Amino acid sequence: MPLSFHLGTDDLTRCRFAISPLCQIHEALRLLRRPGRHGYHQGWLRRARRTVAGLGLDPLLMFIPPPGGYTPDFLGAPPPEPYPSFEDELARMRATDPVLAHAEMARSLACTPGLAESPQGRAALDDPAAAVRHLAELTERAWHALLAADWARHRAVLEADIAHRSRQAADGGLDALLTDLHPGIGWTDRTLTLSMYGEVAEAQRADGRGVLLMPSVFVWPDVVSGFARPWQPTVIYPARGMGRLHxxxxxxxxxxxxxxxxxxxxxxxxxxxxxxxxxxxxxxxxxxxxxxxxxxxxxxxxxxxxxxxxxxxxxxxxxxxxxxxxxxx
Incomplete structure (x- = not known):
């Protein structure tokens, strides 16, 4: 069965948008790890591959597994505010509870046979607080090397997507908004269905906090969800105009x-x-x-x-x- 969110009355009044620079940089790294999904970003990818080769990001890329794997949610957690700065999000990432970090890293490492038992995997699990600090440092390094210089243009595309969808909601209500997010997202009988996802036992369910909708430049052709507790239910979808960004x-x-x-x-x-x-x-x-x-x-x-x-x-x-x-x- 596909992953679905049944929205109650409180959820319907609390659906919201956000732009997350932290999420964008990790989606950019995920794009570099997933062959065959590069159609809209060939020029950026050619430049990024040369840059990434000298950044020493392997300990971070270890937690961005191939398709079907799990990336720790704390690497790009749903932000509580609509337009956080990268610095604020990075500070929240550094403050991740080590117990939560250990659980999410263990789940991610288990997606690749033998990785949890490798020296790098054992080191991360033995000292999750140090691992979080190191992953934050590598994320900051990747941000400044790959995305910071172009962030104003990326953010403008994401804001334009939110403005367009806000007009949709103003003109046709929530139905008009949710039925046009992505071909793989269905909306009927108050249920948001992600057909590209299988049922995920650990996924957070709609619980009155609403669903957070986040446009992304790099997530195409997928939709990303499946955030577990304590994170707000979130759907990350391809932004309108992202194909023309480069x-x-x-x-x-x-x-x-x-x-x-x-x-x-x-x-x-x-x-x-x-x-x-x-x-x-x-x-x-x-x-x-x-x-x-x-x-x-x-x-x-x-x-x-x-x-x-x-x-x-x-x-x-x-x-x-x-x-x-x-x-x-």
Whole structure:
């Protein structure tokens, strides 16, 4: 039987979204470990493989087993707040109860015959507190080497997914939201069903806290769940737009849109398949940054774009109206 969550009244009122940078870096490492699931991230993977080779991440990768295995939940635990920083999540990871860490690491190591009896496996289980500290250090190393520089763009894609799905819920209620998350997720009779999962005895059940929904850039084509106690029931699904995050090609605007907006402005709008900064757009379209900035201001005033500051950059992304204009709907 597939894994399912039957949502009671309290659950229905407490479903929520979150973005977890800690979850994203571990999903990125999982992607590197799983051949044949790389379609949307070939360029990133080529760069990441060269980088990972020199990071000494084997003690961390030991707990990210092949498909069908179990990764300790504390490596990417569901966050209690919607938009935690990586630093806050890493601090929570470092504070993991050693008893919980031992149980989750033992379950993970058991997925690979002989790994629990290996010197590395025994060392982790003999001193789980030290193992947690070491895994946190390696996670921090991986974050800064693989994802930190691009996090603003990744987060913008995840935020755009949440904004889109929030509009779905506003327009059509929870049914409209939950039936469109992923082809492998079913929603009927107050039951959320993950057809790609078999029944997991240890999985946390809906218990009045609702289900946490987390978009991910790296989880495609899967859906991830199965968090055990004490974690909140969670579903991690592929984010809309994640396939275009690493695109290098520039899509061409339709002739009708170019006539309506002018070719440059239409090209800027059409090219925003994923959120980007003025500098990125100027390089992509061969335009002066001041020209791009002027086009972005007009498009934003027309309600076709939204802007969000991320550190030193302002990232621009299409609104629902902008998507409709580009797609002719």
């Amino acid at each position: 695109d290098t090609g520039v899509p061409r605007p339709s002739q009708g849109l170019a006539r309506l907006l002018g070719h440059q402005r239409a090209a800027v709008l059409t090219g925003l398949t994923a959120p980007a900064s003025t500098t990125e757009l100027a390089a992509r379209h061969g335009l002066a940054p001041s020209t791009v900035s002027a086009h972005l201001s007009v498009l934003r005033e027309a309600g076709l774009l939204t802007s969000r500051r991320r550190g030193h950059f302002v990232l621009y992304g299409r609104t629902g109206l902008g998507d409709a204009v580009v797609n002719g709907g």
